[in-house]
Amino acid sequence: MPDAAQPSRLQAWQVLLGGVCALVLTIGLARFAFTPLLPQMHAQARLGVADGGLLAAINYAGYMSGALLAAWIEDPVWRRRLYAWALPLALVITALMGWSTQFAAWAVSRYVGGLCGAAGMLLGSGLVQGWLIRAGRRPELGLYFIGLGLGIVVSAVGAMGMGGLGWGWAAQWQGFALLGLVFLLPAWWWRPPVPPAAVKAQAGAAPSRRWMALMVAAYFCAGWGFVINATFTVAIVEKQPLLAGQGPWAWLLVGLAATPAVFVWDRIARRTGDVGALLIAFGVQIAGVLLPALSHSLAAALLGALLYGATFIGIVSLTLALVGRRSPANPGKAMARLTLSYGVAQVSAPALTGRMVEASGSFDAALWLTAAVLALGMLALAGVRREDRR
Secondary structure, eight states, X not given: OOSOOOGGGSOHXXXXXXXXXXXXXXXXXXXXXXXXXXXXXXXXXXXXXXXXXXXXXXXXXXXXXXXHXXXXXXXXXXXXXXHHHHHHHHHHHHHXXXXXXXXXXXHHHHHHHHHHHHIIIXXXXXXXXXXXXXXXXXXOHHHHTHHHHHHHHHHHHHHHHHHHTTOOHHHHHHHHHHXXXXXXXXHHHTOOOOOOSOOOOOOOOOOOHHHHHHHHHHHHHHHHHHHHHHHHHHHHHHTSGGGTTOHXXXXXXXXXXXXXXXXXXXXXXXXXOHHHHHHHHHHHHHHHHHHHHHOOSHHHHHHHHHHHXXXXXXXHHHHHHHHHHHOTTOHXXXXXXXXXXXXXXXXXXXXXXXXXXXXXXXXXXXXXXXXXXXXXXXXXXXXXXXXXXX
């Protein structure tokens, strides 16, 4: 198979659509399918809540390892090669979840799935943006990140459809792997080609250490809020006796809200500034986190999922864009530092939450803790605003 198409032979819509499909593969299936299938794995595969949280933590450990690798490898040929390998590998490790009932096999799948997710998010976004710039196009990565929301929708609709057919948890994992073939083809054929040798970095003053430390702290808090919802949204709904069977609807709402959210937050940022938009997004996410703790109704659970979906992707895109612009000499290195901070939260939060839920029998305490962590993130962002005013 040829290594790459030339920029003149690819259209912008092909590159963007291929990138969207890659995100559906590497994150929507390799990572997010775990969320709607978690309750069935609890019931049918005897996976405990704490072990479910541990698997999520292992997945994010893989993601963090991938982020370190992406930050370390500078050779564009190898960056694209790793990105290409991640596409079919995402399907293999998705199928692996249904091939075995051993925790060790699940752990391997979740770790490698994290590596694939880092390839889709970090390597893929860089390749797509670089191609768009070289082709004289606007680097509209907002379109690229639609793949995150679409991946959630695919995982939710797939779980609802296969569950409605009476498929068990293992058959559904394998069904997701087969479904992934639909996304693998455009993701593979429309990969951006290897970019030419990197140009000299732009000149510009790097942000202060205090400014960067505050952003790292805020993004850690954002990662905590993201992973608790991403891992346990369906389980939170299913745990309520009157809401059994309604969990996939909550996960579907997350995806439907996330898909257009990047454009909405970009518009808000034009009016309030990036930090102002981030403060609003954090505040809205806190409300979404607390709703299921304050009320155990279906309406509260679904509204919480909607608010989470509408905020998490905006927080990611606004934060990375802001740090990249403030570090023009080496935006990739700055983004990698934030990604590692996000990853630390993604490793620690689900494991702790799983233990808390098993000890208390409820998600309420974990949700209040998550809201408190997000509030600390808002304090860090307030510090960033003060630094900017200086």
